[in-house]
Amino acid sequence: MTESGLSPFAIKDCALIAIATGKKAQNLRELREHLRQIEPGSIYYHFWGGLLRPRFDDPEYHNDFASWIFHSLHNKRLAERLAVINPSTYESMEAVRNELIETIEESLDETEFPTWAERDAQFEFIRYQIVVFDTKLSVNNPKNFVDIIPGLSLGSIFYHFIDAQRRNPNSLDDFQNWLLNFEGEYDVLCQMISGVCSYFTPLKKLREELSDVFKTYFQKEEP
Numbered sequence: 001m002t003e004s005g006l007s008p009f010a011i012k013d014c015a016l017i018a019i020a021t022g023k024k025a026q027n028l029r030e031l032r033e034h035l036r037q038i039e040p041g042s043i044y045y046h047f048w049g050g051l052l053r054p055r056f057d058d059p060e061y062h063n064d065f066a067s068w069i070f071h072s073l074h075n076k077r078l079a080e081r082l083a084v085i086n087p088s089t090y091e092s093m094e095a096v097r098n099e100l101i102e103t104i105e106e107s108l109d110e111t112e113f114p115t116w117a118e119r120d121a122q123f124e125f126i127r128y129q130i131v132v133f134d135t136k137l138s139v140n141n142p143k144n145f146v147d148i149i150p151g152l153s154l155g156s157i158f159y160h161f162i163d164a165q166r167r168n169p170n171s172l173d174d175f176q177n178w179l180l181n182f183e184g185e186y187d188v189l190c191q192m193i194s195g196v197c198s199y200f201t202p203l204k205k206l207r208e209e210l211s212d213v214f215k216t217y218f219q220k221e222e223p
Helices: 028-037 040-052 064-071 076-083 093-110 142-151 154-167 174-182 187-194 203-221
Strands: 009-025 123-139
Touching: 009 028, 009 040, 009 154, 009 174, 028 093, 040 064, 040 093, 040 123, 040 154, 064 076, 064 123, 076 093, 123 142, 123 154, 142 174, 142 203, 154 174, 154 203, 174 187, 187 203
Parallel strands: none
Antiparallel strands: 009 123
């Protein structure tokens, strides 16, 4: 327990296990039809899963749909329109699904003969299973995050900052949720954390930004 009687912040790590759905698309119409029926978790994976894949450190496009449309269908205009979709600004993955479908349909209306991908370059819909690990580490005092965050694995950053926004009822990350238990003492720190972009930032950079937020806050608090 913390000095205030609260449970400590238990640090977890995680990995995403990719699972094939068997659904594939070779053109935009097929992609649209699968998007209408595919489980929300698959859409989540194709937006967020890349963060835990090495190639995401400096991507041309920020989600798998945009990347496939550019590289396999050679439709740069549509790829750029899909690449700017930020799923963290939508209320649910259903809302993201609708945005994807509407944007693709607009492109189909503008194209008389949609491009087909090569058979070995079809879009494969993937779903995922998250595996969570207990690191045996915990935080009793918010100030301790200053020293702990720089050493956290990328899986821990993903779990506590990104996946937390999906699983927590209030759509907040785990850091803010824990700090809210201090009855307003860390409201300013929560506001600073909420200003960190969770989607267009690679995990290494995200870890740095979170570290800077905690350092900046507690440096200001020092007499």
